[in-house]
Amino acid sequence: MTPLRAGLLGVGMMGRHHARVLHELDDVELVGIADAAGDPHGVAGTEGVLPDVDALIDAGIDIAVVAVPTRFHEDAALALAEAGVHTLVEKPIAHTIEAGRRMTDAFRVAGLVGAVGHIERFNPALQELRRRLEAGELGTAYQVQTRRQGPFPSRIADVGVAKDLASHDIDLTAWVTQSDYAEVAAQTGFRSGREHEDMIAITGRLESGVIVNHLVNWLSPMKERVTIVTGEKGAFVADTSTGDLTFFANGTVPLEWESMTVFRGVSEGDVTRFAFAKREPLRVELEAFRDAVLGRPNDVVTMAQGLRTLEVVELALASAARPHARANAG
Template sequence: MRIGITGAGRIGAMHARNLSQLSGVDELILHDPLPGRAPGVATQLAGSTVRIRTVEGYSEQLGQVDGVVVATPTTTHADLVLLAVAAGVPTLCEKPAADNEPRLRDMVEAVDRSGVEVLVGFQRRFDPPLVEMRRRVLAGELGTVYHVRALGQDHEPPDLGFIPTSGGMFRDLFIHDLDAIPWLVDEPVVEVYATGSVLVDDAFAASGDVDTAVVLLRFASGTLATLTGGRRDGLGYDHRIEVIGSRDALVVG
């Protein structure tokens, strides 16, 4: 199988490392519009048993692969996914799939019409501990779910050049929990409150963003969820989800 990766930054390089270790992958074809980035990742993986090469254009890449990973800045995701779908190439798109709701709706409609498989990188739905937590919640083992608490802390902030194109902290960092928690309790969100501050680096404020934030979700049944997160944690990366019910409580993290 030939897999393309467009975007050879931090996340694209991670996907390249992971894919280079899979037995079903024969070749990785890398692309990044910034000179030197894709060749740099290819050099890092030179010892892999998978063939790795680079191409200069995204259209060229799409013509040579069986699937593509979109790992570029958020503002480019929708356009690149639509080009892949038009070429009939199954796509894994990093989260979030788009930087605004109208663009996202247009993309979803186009993907649905095409019949091409597109997956957004919400990997927590496949994490075995969270899958088991969800099974227990939906089986009623915890009783009535009162409260869900989630903590998501990066060890260090992302590259400051990434901030203006990230889509903002709520779309970039909180997006995993905003996807996972409604899935976990299997209920729609009916009310949202969010607030944030700039406590880590003023560069976030310069881009109209925050680096420390809290989100409160209210679900249809009245269950509440609090999500807290930040761009820096001196002790390292930290992510936890706790579900508190009338009979029991569970923590994953």
């Protein structure tokens, strides 16, 4: 078959990895790269870098990946939709809900694949976790906790930690549990002198009744990417930095230590760390996008799904901006 002609808009910290994978992807030929800032990582080779999305469209592309700052997503995506180009934009889908809706509508009306790069869905640990939850290995799920923290990334200037990082956790939680958010609230902090929040604590409940908590910041000297799903039979712990998944089973051995028998609840059981194939999440994500364009079975994250994630993020930020009741010491 004739390869899909691909274009890439943006070759910054994330775009350079898209360029590498697109060069290697079967049934895809990367024919153009555009970035107004040039090619800081030298990924374009001898062909050079085009100046903008219009020049990329003029190269005659079938599909495109948009990896520019969030505030530029809408203009680029709408131009690509008008040109009939299937497009994947990096997360979050857009800087505002209104922009995300315009993008979603444009691709739907044009009959094009519009996708969002929520890459954590393609992390091997989370894919294995979802498969095991579907198989009933946890029983009823009770709670999902995520921790996503690390040093400040200088590449991010136009959004806060909620849209940049918490969007990962909101999307993966709804996807892993296969349940949408029913309610959400949050607290934010501004500690680094920027206009956007650099820390957020989110709590909420899914439509299934599962309680969720997300702790996210750019203020930690250590990097942590952890998802914990606690349920009827124990707890799964997914480390998405390493792609590892571990199951902590509820214990079935009677306690013989007399002082511990007064406690009620579960006890510690077997701990199992699973072995499974670990493919690069970005490669799996771009394969899904390619397969969606080619009409093959796929797990692409649609723009409608990306928009819903942004809506939940905005609800959390709105909650944090409202006055809250103070707890007074007695």
